[in-house]
Amino acid sequence: MFSRSVLRSLAADLRWSAPSSISSAAPLQQRACLHQTALLRTSQQETQTPYSPLSPETPLSATPRVQNSQPVAQNPPRVPSSDSALSFVPQTRADVPTAKQPVAPSFESPIQVTKSLMSRLPHLVGQSPHYVVAELHARPYLLTEGDHIRLPFLMPKVKSGDILRFNRASAVGSRDFTMKGSPHLDERLFECRVRVTGVESEPMRIKEKTKRRQRHTKQARSKHRYTIMRVMEVRVKTPEELLEEGAVVIEDSEDTPTIEARQ
Amino acid sequence: MPVKGIKTVTAARNGVGAFILQCKRLDFHYCNYGGSSRGMLAFLTQTLPNFARENPQIEIRVSPRHSKHPIIKGHYINGREKSICVRNLEPSDILSKAMILKDASGEKLKQQKKPVASLNESVRGIWSPYHGDLRGV
């Protein structure tokens, strides 16, 4: 056990490209990474989250609420059947207590990028559109902006309208360039946001179970439910943005993400 | 005229910019006499006001349907509707059924093999046999 932890700490030093999701011991953080989603919340909640350096500037534009210049409490139109006058702001996941909200990952060290990556990154950024091979429960999904995803499972604790950020990807690329991670990219290199649009289900499946020499057949029924999503944004960060966020430029070495041009 | 424009219509991508919940109306039908509506009546008085407050984008109608089992019927933006019979259910179960109708997209249920459906062209292009050098085996 001891040797493994030592090895792991060594590996954490080496594999800076996949920082906290592997080496960190914080259980909550690992849980957040298990879903590979860092939940974005509405603007007022986002200020409360402890993790600010990565908090994107865009979620306001991502939230469906139109106005933001107005600080007064929202008094939404009520259904006439309910007469009680309560000022209620429709929020996503409002019923989850703050202590149980998933925590956005925090990073001990600033992101390190190699010189060759920095030199080739402008080519990748400048060539749109982009795709990302995001991984979710060890399954890859090749996503572009505006794609419709039907996950092969029902994602717990999300509501329709929530915005998630996929933070584990094995590749981000454009037509001629691909940035590949080893095995995964640092989540600070790109942004991929999806919006949960609802839950779908399959038609009822009926499997007839029979046994030999018996006239009785049993019917096993199943009807799975799946979360459906829509990709809002796939973006690679520019070198200027990375430097603003405190990226450190280092010499080339193995086991770092590289940008490959098409043959 | 060297080039003409072809008139088309942009395709909707609900959720990329604004998100519009696909369920636009929920009808709750109950019976005042029948025993199977007991849970529904409790739901209507206790849970429904809260549910309606949390989902202001759904129009909610409550109407009696004499000597029938209670049902919830969802009307969707694509014009389809789904109904669930909630006879003899507890209020909490009825709430979960209402949530199912709320989250549904209104589409007909289909078996789907591919997880990702895209309107965009392939980012890296389609492979062509006429390009690139011949590779030795």
Add this chain to the structure above:
Amino acid sequence: MKRVQLQRWSSTVLSPRARTVSRLHQHLYGAGSRCQSTASPLQVDSNAQSNLGDASFEDVELMKHVRSAHKRKGNLKYPSPPVDAAINSAKLAALHARLYLPSRLPPQTLARALVDASADPNADFNNESLATLGHDLLTYYTTEHLLCTYPRLPLTVIFAAMYAYAGPKTLAAMAREWGVEHASLPGGEVDPGLLQFRRVEPGTDIDATPNARTPRPYAAQKAWRMTVTSKIFYDDEFGDAFKGPATSGEGVTAELASATFVRAVMGAIYLHAGRPAAKRFFEQHFLSRHLNISELFNFSQPARDLARLCARENFEPPVARIISETGRKSRHPVFVVGIFSGQDKLGEGAGASLIEARERAALSALKGWYLYSPLNVRVPSSMEEEGAASWKPVYVDLGEVIV
């Protein structure tokens, strides 16, 4: 079935002329029966209610019912629902919440945006003014987005892209996707959450409306050539001729009424919540839709256009060369042809004959030229935000090739 017929009968019995006359009468003599303020009740209704109140009914529930029925009957004399009905409409509240409209936009304005000019000819109660404002905003934002993002697009393609983003067909589809339902007939008693307009009589030819509003001289001469440049001057944003004036007596199509509603919502957001909210609404609902601009081109002679383009830009004249081929003697030959200007490959295409492949190559070269998009595009209206960075001039192109 019978009930539906009765309702229809009740509203059709009152001819539109009779209603407008009565309304005009009230308007002139200051009866004040239609106020924008929601606080003041209708005078007629209050009279009716007081009369009812005198007759003492014992059953309170029945009284309520009778009163609401009287009120609804009182609404029959209006061509569109009264203002105070907007607060009690569940449909309207749901629509307001579904679109995440700002709370500063009251449901009364949304109700007004749902009343078409064909339903209520009074300009104080229909959405015509809101729609005019919304249409101007929409076309402005769309135009600046297109011109800054794709500065080299030919004008005809810009017209097509404008139509795709903000044309009536798209707006009608959006209204449908917002869950807006249509009232079968407009009237004061219908739910204000329904889109109200007077439908076109069945059998009328929609395209036969006279182009009375077009300022183009000699518009009647169909055979005369219309230049693209003249379309900027004489025609609307989509390069189409202005249609005849929408008179109040005639009906409108459902598509047009839905489009007017969407424009009116845009105008209402601008008026109530301000410019940033209107811009955000535009970005979230209009720009987020999917459009492949490269599919809007329809070239007639791409090779000729490309030759002219190279001559204009002082490139070497384009030459088509075979890159690879297979099965020239077979039934399914494939040629891959590239178009080169000197050493630079401008485009390439594959086809079953040499001519087809060359046309496709020229087409891809032209699309590559026209679909140029600068990095980090900023639109002029971004300068309206507070604390915006100083304006750098955007790329303005010479224009399309003139053949």
